[in-house]
Amino acid sequence: xxxxxxxxxxxxxxxxxxxxxxxxxxxxxxxxxxxxxxxxxxxxxxxxxxxxxxxxxxxxxxxxxxxxxxxxxxxxxxxxxxxxxxxxxxxxxxxxxxxxxxxxxxxxxxxxxxxxxxxxxxxxxxxxxxxxxxxxxxxxxxxxxxxxxxxxxxxxxxxxxxxxxxxxxxxxxxxxxxxxxxxxxxxxxxxxxxxxxxxxxxxxxxxxxxxxxxxxxxxxxxxxxxxxxxxxxxxxxxxxxxxxxxxxxxxxxxxxxxxxxxxxxxxxxxxxxxxxxxxxxxxxxxxxxxxxxxxxxxxxxxxxxxxxxxxxxxxxxxxxxxxxxxxxxxxxxxxxxxxxxxxxxxxxxxxxxxxxxxxxxxxxxxxxxxxxxxxxxxxxxxxxxxxxxxxxxxxxxxxxxxxxxxx
Amino acid sequence: xxxxxxxxxxxxxxxxxxxxxxxxxxxxxxxxxxxxxxxxxxxxxxxxxxxxxxxxxxxxxxxxxxxxxxxxxxxxxxxxxxxxxxxxxxxxxxxxxxxxxxxxxxxxxxxxxxxxxxxxxxxxxxxxxxxxxxxxxxxxxxxxxxxxxxxxxxxxxxxxxxxxxxxxxxxxxxxxxxxxxxxxxxxxxxxxxxxxxxxxxxxxxxxxxxxxxxxxxxxxxxxxxxxxxxxxxxxxxxxxxxxxxxxxxxxxxxxxxxxxxxxxxxxxxxxxxxxxxxxxxxxxxxxxxxxxxxxxxxxxxxxxxxxxxxxxxxxxxxxxxxxxxxxxxxxxxxxxxxxxxxxxxxxxxxxxxxxxxxxxxxxxxxxxxxxxxxxxxxxxxxxxxxxxxxxxxxxxxxxxxxxxxxxxxxxxxxxxxxxxxxxxxxxxxxxxxxx
Numbered sequence: 001x002x003x004x005x006x007x008x009x010x011x012x013x014x015x016x017x018x019x020x021x022x023x024x025x026x027x028x029x030x031x032x033x034x035x036x037x038x039x040x041x042x043x044x045x046x047x048x049x050x051x052x053x054x055x056x057x058x059x060x061x062x063x064x065x066x067x068x069x070x071x072x073x074x075x076x077x078x079x080x081x082x083x084x085x086x087x088x089x090x091x092x093x094x095x096x097x098x099x100x101x102x103x104x105x106x107x108x109x110x111x112x113x114x115x116x117x118x119x120x121x122x123x124x125x126x127x128x129x130x131x132x133x134x135x136x137x138x139x140x141x142x143x144x145x146x147x148x149x150x151x152x153x154x155x156x157x158x159x160x161x162x163x164x165x166x167x168x169x170x171x172x173x174x175x176x177x178x179x180x181x182x183x184x185x186x187x188x189x190x191x192x193x194x195x196x197x198x199x200x201x202x203x204x205x206x207x208x209x210x211x212x213x214x215x216x217x218x219x220x221x222x223x224x225x226x227x228x229x230x231x232x233x234x235x236x237x238x239x240x241x242x243x244x245x246x247x248x249x250x251x252x253x254x255x256x257x258x259x260x261x262x263x264x265x266x267x268x269x270x271x272x273x274x275x276x277x278x279x280x281x282x283x284x285x286x287x288x289x290x291x292x293x294x295x296x297x298x299x300x301x302x303x304x305x306x307x308x309x310x311x312x313x314x315x316x317x318x319x320x321x322x323x324x325x326x327x328x329x330x331x332x333x334x335x336x337x338x339x340x341x342x343x344x345x346x347x348x349x350x351x352x353x354x355x356x357x358x359x360x361x362x363x364x365x366x367x368x369x370x371x372x373x374x375x376x377x378x379x380x381x382x383x384x385x386x387x388x389x390x391x392x393x394x395x396x397x398x399x400x401x402x403x404x405x406x407x
Numbered sequence: 408x409x410x411x412x413x414x415x416x417x418x419x420x421x422x423x424x425x426x427x428x429x430x431x432x433x434x435x436x437x438x439x440x441x442x443x444x445x446x447x448x449x450x451x452x453x454x455x456x457x458x459x460x461x462x463x464x465x466x467x468x469x470x471x472x473x474x475x476x477x478x479x480x481x482x483x484x485x486x487x488x489x490x491x492x493x494x495x496x497x498x499x500x501x502x503x504x505x506x507x508x509x510x511x512x513x514x515x516x517x518x519x520x521x522x523x524x525x526x527x528x529x530x531x532x533x534x535x536x537x538x539x540x541x542x543x544x545x546x547x548x549x550x551x552x553x554x555x556x557x558x559x560x561x562x563x564x565x566x567x568x569x570x571x572x573x574x575x576x577x578x579x580x581x582x583x584x585x586x587x588x589x590x591x592x593x594x595x596x597x598x599x600x601x602x603x604x605x606x607x608x609x610x611x612x613x614x615x616x617x618x619x620x621x622x623x624x625x626x627x628x629x630x631x632x633x634x635x636x637x638x639x640x641x642x643x644x645x646x647x648x649x650x651x652x653x654x655x656x657x658x659x660x661x662x663x664x665x666x667x668x669x670x671x672x673x674x675x676x677x678x679x680x681x682x683x684x685x686x687x688x689x690x691x692x693x694x695x696x697x698x699x700x701x702x703x704x705x706x707x708x709x710x711x712x713x714x715x716x717x718x719x720x721x722x723x724x725x726x727x728x729x730x731x732x733x734x735x736x737x738x739x740x741x742x743x744x745x746x747x748x749x750x751x752x753x754x755x756x757x758x759x760x761x762x763x764x765x766x767x768x769x770x771x772x773x774x775x776x777x778x779x780x781x782x783x784x785x786x787x788x789x790x791x792x793x794x795x796x797x798x799x800x801x802x803x804x805x806x807x808x809x810x811x812x813x814x815x816x817x818x819x820x821x822x823x824x825x826x827x828x829x830x831x832x833x834x835x836x837x838x839x840x841x842x
Contacts, residue, residue: 027477319495342498347505350517354480402485404495 015294016387018043029357032392037173037333037383038361040204040226042287049286050228053279061278062252062269076278079285080268083233086288087218088209093241095234095268096281100200101128103219103234104167106271107196108132110244117164122150122179123373124172127366129198133167144373148324152180159191166195170202170213174367174381175324176307176333178202185214194240200224204385205303205331207296216240222280226385227287231280234271241267248273291386299386306332306384306393313397317406323379332384335365337376345378348403356399431691431705431730431742433671433682440467443712443720452478452486453720468690468710474722476516479667484519487717494519503716508666509554509640509833518667519716525669526575528713532670532683533637537737538658542607542634550578550601552611552619553640554585554834569600578604585830586618594622601631609633610662612640613647614780614836620654621779621798630655637662641835642749642765645773646780663726663747668709668719672744679735680728680744686713690721691728699760704729704748725751727764753839757818758788765839771814777801782828783811785842790819794828 016022019041024031033041053075059068061076077091084091097103109132113119119133123141133139140158145151159166166188171178181197188195196217199208203220210218217240222231236244246253246264250273255263264270291299307330314322320336338345349362361381364371371379382396400406444467447453456471484494484505497503501522508516530547534540555566566582573579580597583589597619601609609616616638623630636655638648639662652659661680664670671689672680682689693705707724727748735743749765756762768783779798785791793807804822811820830836 027480340495340498342501343495343505347507347517350507350515351483351505354515354517355483405493 018045018290019387020044020047022387026357027354032356032358032395034358034360034382034384034388034392034396036204036224036385037201037365037381039223039229040385041387042228043226043290045286045290046227046283050279050283053282060275072278076276076281079281082285082288086208086292087235088211089235090238092266092268093235093238095236095271096276097232097234098230098277099221099223099232100198100219103232104129104196104198105132106234106247107217107236107244108136109247111165112245113137113164116162118160118162119165119167120155120158120163121167122169123369124150124174124367125167125169126173126198126200127368128200129167129169130369137164138162147326148374149175149177150179152183155183156187159187159193163191163193166193167198168195169198169200171199171205171331171333173201173333174335174365174370174379176331176383177324178329178331181213188216189214201333204291204299206300210235222284222287225287225291228280228283231277231284236267238267241271246270246273250274294386302386303332303384304330306388306390307334309390309393310334310382313393317397317400317404319404320400323374332388333381335379335381337379345380348380351403352399356395358396358399433689433742434684434687439686439688439712443710443718446712446715447718447720449489450487450718451490452482456720468688468721471721473708474720476514479516479518483517487519497716506666509835514833516667521714521716524714528669528685531685532673535681535683536660536673536675538676539635539660548576548578548604548606550580550604550606550609552580552597552609552615554612555579555581555583569603573604578606581615585834586615587827587829589618591622594619598623598628598631607634608637610637610639612835613638613643613651614641614830616651617647617780620651624654633657635660639664642747642838644769644838646769646778649773661747665709665724667717668711668722669713671707671709675735675737675739677736679737679739680747681735681739684711687711691730699762701729703731706751727751727754749839753837753841755783755785755791755839755841757815761815763814767814768811768839771810772807775803775806775810778803778807780828781807782838782840784840788842789817791815791821793820793822794825795822796826796828797824
């Protein structure tokens with residue numbers, strides 16, 4: 001497993017070498033992967049961690065008294081510790097789930113909402129941070145300002161005595177812009193309302209410190225921080241988790257089960273019923289270690305540099321409209337709308353893939369309400385990660401200029 | 408060594424080059440050569456071609472390299488436009504439209520059409536069939552059954568209503584992915600819509616129409632009236648064609664074309680396949696050194712200039728056909744295509760160099776009455792598993808093995824019954840998966 005610290009000057013070539021998929025060619029062309037907001041590529045150390053589990057450590061966790069079971073239980077809990085360290089949290093506040101979607105659903109179910117309760121979110125939220133609330137409670141949305149972004153000045157006015165929770169994404173999967181989280185935290189603390197932070201995108205682009213953030217819940221997905229699919233994390237403050245009801249019941253989460261009742265364990269284990277995604281947790285731990293070896297501050301700087309280049313390039317290309325025109329707090333994600341009827345986002349996406357080997361997303365990126373408010377049927381999204389280079393961003397912009405014109 | 412021998416013949420087919428023999432040509436007149444040259448000489452993709460003046464179109468073309476899918480991908484969209492033309496302007500002015508071909512993601516292409524070209528072109532082609540021609544009035548309506556009609560966005564926003572699936576004179580019937588996911592509600596809905604829309608004809612993927620035909624055969628339902636059925640989009644198994652003919656009791660015609668190039672051959676009432684293209688020329692190419700396949704078999708290579716947005720010179724289709732030089736019983740003189748043999752990549756090749764086209768394999772199995780569908784999977788050079796779906800009480804497995812033993816002789820054949828055969832990710836069905 002790769003444990004060396006990768007210095008910033010070497011960041012590009014040595015990091016790219018760690019991602020086997022980047023050596024693949026499609027129709028003879030190298031891959032230019034700009035779809036990391038959908039899922040990030042996986043470094044060799046993650047593949048090795050998963051392979052090692054299957055080849056050398058296959059056993060169940062928390063259930064076996066033989067050496068294999070004990071060893072893998074240690075590895076699994078070490079993975080939990082690794083996540084806790086990544087978030088500057090306590091290990092007993094880390095719950096392994098499938099993904100951010102499951103994490104948020106777990107909170108939505110666990111805090112016992114009624115239709116009279118209100119949840120305050122923004123219209124930019126991914127469906128996974130909208131539907132779990134909409135299905136169980138009333139939802140209020142921070143209105144968009146003239147810049148097509150949530151007007152954070154309006155947040156305090158939307159809180160009522162029915163507001164049970166605030167939920168916001170730290171980094172938008174559409175705009176690549178960081179939400180003004182400090183305003184949400186201030187309000188949450190002032191009104192003593194819990195705050196959930198959707199960090200699905202943010203976890204792969206910036207350091208996270210739940211103590212400094214000041215939120216009560218935080219969720220992210222392994223596959224967006226270069227870890228495997230099928231593993232995610234819900235962090236919750238101990239006092240919040242203690243009040244939550246588990247949504248899944250079964251083996252591994254009870255101290256005792258009798259014919260007429262049961263006694264569940266304490267968090268986090270009461271929220272982890274059934275055999276977990278062991279290999280996923282081990283792979284996630286390897287991914288976080290990989291990212292930490294690069295240095296999350298370096299990761300953030302790299303993301304912001306690429307985000308700035310995307311912004312500067314896209315806003316000069318004719319016939320497209322960048323979503324959220326202002327330049328602020330941008331990370332390596334950007335989406336744009338095509339102003340030419342007759343050329344769809346999907347057609348452009350396929351053109352870029354087929355002719356240039358550029359892989360990106362087209363559509364509404366699971367943000368139908370936001371696209372509806374902007375009156376965009378679909379957009380094109382480019383999203384970067386640690387393995388992308390400024391040259392790749394320029395190649396992408398050059399491909400767009402070849403189609404749309406512009407200097 | 409075995410793998411080398413196995414791949415040799417297919418490699419020879421795949422590596423067919425401009426110097427290989429043009430066995431046959433359809434379409435194209437001497438005057439078209441000048442037209443073609445004027446149209447394409449300034450296209451960036453063709454500007455460096457070795458143009459020489461000749462009289463006969465086939466000689467003119469024979470000097471030119473062959474075009475592949477990768478060429479189309481690499482030069483899309485500006486490679487085919489005149490340097491004075493701008494792709495974005497043409498889109499804004501609605502003079503061209505971007506269209507996607509079907510196929511898997513590795514085969515799929517985006518192509519440019521002159522706006523309205525395909526419609527005009529296809530209708531003109533259909534009118535070359537003397538049975539169809541009288542029906543092609545301005546009231547002509549057609550139903551289409553293939554993979555679902557999608558909105559142009561990756562996000563699926565739910566199934567479309569019948570009205571939303573009517574585009575000009577066409578109703579697109581399917582809303583639910585592929586037939587393995589169809590319920591009886593889906594089948595009933597499609598049949599009701601056929602009755603409501605009253606199309607003159609149905610254009611269908613045979614893999615999608617066959618389950619509908621089977622449902623009609625077993626239900627007591629009235630069969631929607633159609634003047635004819637067109638089978639297209641993929642290789643037509645004789646098993647499906649026989650079933651569809653018997654259920655719908657109307658003429659069934661195979662129609663050969665490509666989204667990127669146009670339509671070229673249409674079946675007549677006598678079962679011959681006649682050239683129906685316009686502004687195009689089709690060559691049938693086979694390698695000079697080839698000996699293990701019949702002399703009248705070759706690959707379709709098309710040249711088209713009717714679609715000004717993307718004229719194609721000697722575009723390889725990778726589709727194999729068989730022809731004859733005798734006149735057709737319908738009265739058309741000259742050469743006629745006898746069959747579509749399938750794709751080069753779907754040919755089965757065994758140690759020793761014996762090669763079998765999907766059509767030859769289909770021919771061996773077509774008369775097995777209780778066989779609904781099959782897929783031959785070559786797991787080892789000398790071993791094939793045939794997955795099959797039965798139609799009726801009798802198990803066709805033993806007969807499948809017997810017939811293929813006769814065809815392939817020394818190959819291990821195992822027939823395995825399955826409850827369904829799924830299409831490829833593209834939505835199309837295959838009958839053969841070579842090693």
